[in-house]
Amino acid sequence: MMCGSCSNENAFKLMYFKYMDKVRGGIPPNDEAMKSCLDNLSPGTPRLSVLSFHGGFHGRTPGALACTHSKSIHKIDVPLYDWPVADFPRYKYPLEENTQENTAEDKRCLDKVEEILERQTKNSNPCVGIIVEPIQAEGGDHHGSANFFQGLQDICKKHDIVYLVDEVQTGGGPTGKMWAHEYFNLRDAPDIVTFSKKMLTGGLYHKPDLRPNNAYQIFNTWVGDPSKLILLDSVLKTIRQDKxxxxxxxxxxxxxxxxxxxxxxxxxxxxxxxxxxxxxxxxxxxxxxxxxxxxxxxxxxxxxxxxxxxxxxxxxxxxxxxxxxxxxxxxxxxxxxxx
Amino acid sequence: MMCGSCSNENAFKLMYFKYMDKVRGGIPPNDEAMKSCLDNLSPGTPRLSVLSFHGGFHGRTPGALACTHSKSIHKIDVPLYDWPVADFPRYKYPLEENTQENTAEDKRCLDKVEEILERQTKNSNPCVGIIVEPIQAEGGDHHGSANFFQGLQDICKKHDIVYLVDEVQTGGGPTGKMWAHEYFNLRDAPDIVTFSKKMLTGGLYHKPDLRPNNAYQIFNTWVGDPSKLILLDSVLKTIRQDKxxxxxxxxxxxxxxxxxxxxxxxxxxxxxxxxxxxxxxxxxxxxxxxxxxxxxxxxxxxxxxxxxxxxxxxxxxxxxxxxxxxxxxxxxxxxxxxx
Incomplete structure (x- = not known):
């Protein structure tokens, strides 16, 4: 991928494909679907949504921007998907002196997520997944607890939707681990992790069951940039060698x-x-x-x-x-x- | 810009900004708009559309993909804007033996464009502009006549909407001119031209009145890639020197x-x-x-x-x-x- 935005956009596609494959019980789309999608019409073009958080930043292309809620200037006057937004915890610091309030804040936010997922399904605009930053970086360095991120994963598993961790800002070492989500002791790996910035190019890694069924569903002209991978290879070796x-x-x-x-x-x-x-x-x-x-x-x-x-x-x-x-x-x- | 898709996505943003600026009579968005856009809600998130053509290809991120109509496999199962699609001329060859049919085909396609623009305005989903390739490349090398492209520009001027020529495949020399639209003897330059591929990076050029009013409305992490510009500089010099x-x-x-x-x-x-x-x-x-x-x-x-x-x-x-x-x-x- 070329940048953080399109890494997330392509992650969303993997989420849609998995969801629609499940809806169809593994049967490929029929002729009506294949034809109608060419005109942006149902059933080939479905109504699906991605859940994101107030204060999050995931990029500036339309899908990523619909999930971005950090500053109005990024979004004003741009037509976007009518996707829902949940609350990301806002803690009181120092954490160790405010454990009770902060635990209650986690619960409030997780309950809200569940409520939105149910509402979206009821309103025929189901969420295919959740996108979240390990630390809401652009939005003000808002941290979530391991408890919160574990809870989100539990909700995704319960609803059988995709848990996408956006490590575009946090990935590549600044937290002292390659991936910030390593700090959350998740019971299972996130379904998709997107990255860019410190990784010098864009990209994502994901669980094998998210692999699209067909070639050319995920594709671009350059399918990455080899010159950036050569640079990244040196960066990764230096990170290791120089500790x-x-x-x-x-x-x-x-x-x-x-x-x-x-x-x-x-x-x-x-x-x-x-x-x-x-x-x-x-x-x-x-x-x-x-x-x-x-x-x-x-x-x-x-x-x-x-x-x-x-x-x-x-x-x-x-x-x-x-x-x-x-x-x-x-x-x-x-x-x-x-x- | 990083690639052809995001060049088009950012061109669309310029189109939205210009349109909404006109709707507001040059007055900046009010607090309600600035607040509502953070939640993907009206009035800050408006309902606007871009008109594209059957057989066109403009990229794979959501806005660009809503304008792409070349192959179902690019679009199936991806939620997209409900944007309209017009017919691009399909000529009979050799052209010189079929002038009457082909002229009628131009007229049919141009009439359809007018009809769609009026319908979109009536349905409160106005088109802010038209995106078109000089040659529908991915879709099957469908050519449009100078007459057709001049007619499209006339329609854009009449409706005061943006004329965007996507030169991602055609730009950079393969037609024997730097830009294929130079062959169309347009009465005025296109409002926006997007490019990528042969230009080694992504980008757009546009008329000055499309410049956004505020900083950070168009932005990305790398704002282009200097290493690609150095390569492009050599390519352009070689094109000139070696004719x-x-x-x-x-x-x-x-x-x-x-x-x-x-x-x-x-x-x-x-x-x-x-x-x-x-x-x-x-x-x-x-x-x-x-x-x-x-x-x-x-x-x-x-x-x-x-x-x-x-x-x-x-x-x-x-x-x-x-x-x-x-x-x-x-x-x-x-x-x-x-x-």
Missing amino acids: LLETTLKAGDVLLSGLRRLENQFPSLLHSARGIGTFCAVDADTSARRDQILAKLRTEGVHCGGCGETAIRIRPALIFETKHANIFIESLEKVLKTF | LLETTLKAGDVLLSGLRRLENQFPSLLHSARGIGTFCAVDADTSARRDQILAKLRTEGVHCGGCGETAIRIRPALIFETKHANIFIESLEKVLKTF
Whole structure:
């Protein structure tokens, strides 16, 4: 695949094909279906949906965009599928001091998912699967618990629909594992995992039963880019040889403990420090403050971005070490003292 | 852009933005629109359509696939927009012996387009534009006349909608000009032209009034691939230095006159020879015959493909010269004699 968006679009196709194959009991589509689909008409063109989450980002092509709910500017004026949206947990930090509320939040969100799946089936617009990020990255670095992700998988298994984990931002090492979902102790592997960005090209891997029945159902001109695979091969070898996942875990520890120290030191400015590996974030008290902090960080020689409404997001490369993490925390402290 | 599909998807977005800007009289979307679009709901998510043609191919992501009508296997079981489809002309060959029928065919197709545009507006699913290939390539090398393409542009201007010419297959030189639509003597440039394949990456160019009002409405992670642009730069320089468009025109003349000689020599096997530059095709009497011809050509050392139901399509690189065209015609003649 060429990018994250089309990786998700093709993952959706695998979901549709599996669902319709089940609906037909394994019998190939009949002539009426094959003919009507050429005109975008039923039965060849079915009504099916994919469930996604408020605050998620999955790309900008139409199917991926219908599953994206992070910023209006990505979606305004674009006609899209009438697909449903569920709530992704919003936790109180520090997690260890708010276990009861956060467990209740997981339950609330999982109940909502079940409710939507049932409503969609009743309304003849059934969900063929769920797409979810391990960490809602573009939407503001919202984390979900292992309990939440396990619960989602249980729901997918109960309803016999596909569990698609979008690792476009989280995949390839920034969390200290190749795939962020490895942290969730899922009872079974996700049905599909999509990736891009750090993986230098787009792609997906999936369970064998999602393989389409026919050639040319999934296809594109370049079917990937060999030159990107050669680069990726070197990246993967370097990650292993230089033990970059360990480096990332160590640097991540310094980052997160530094952010926690700073949110205690400046409680009116920062809160909700969170992260896995170097995939860390902390919220400012307001959007304006967040933007000021980012601007001032640049004058200190540190280029850092934002996500969601108020989050400062940290997204270093895999060669970011503890010494770099220390520089970052020192620079951020210097900036915070100016307020 | 990364590929032909997402070039078209982003062209569609430009069309939606322009249309909705006009609907609002230049006023930015209000809070209700900005909020509702996050949930895929009206008014922020409007109901809009793009008109395409039977036999057309524009890609495999959802918007592009809703405009694709060449083969069922591309579309079956994929939920799509309920967008309308018009007829693309189907001419009788040789063109010069069938002018009256072919002119009537143009008129029939153009009338149908007008009829659909009016119906779509009446049904509150207005068309924001028309997407069309200069030659329906994947669908069977169906050509449209300059008269047809001028008529389409007139209709777009009359209805104040966008005229998008998809040059993903035809662009980059195979017709002997950089863009196939240069042959149509359009009174004005197309509003948008999309390209990919021979251009090594994806992209579009468009009139200035289609520029979005806001940043981040059109965006992706890589916003193109610099390494592909470096390659493209060399390709473009080579096309100019080595006069490859002239080479292509000369080789194309030999190809087309050779195909015409062969269809006269083997009238029960071949018909409807057609082409611009080396972008040539000829139809076999049946699909089975076409496939046999292609298979036998391979045993003669010639790799050639098919498109549509019965077409043999010729798609050489720009370094294909008259001597290669002669080899091809000789090989094809040798194969035809075996039937």
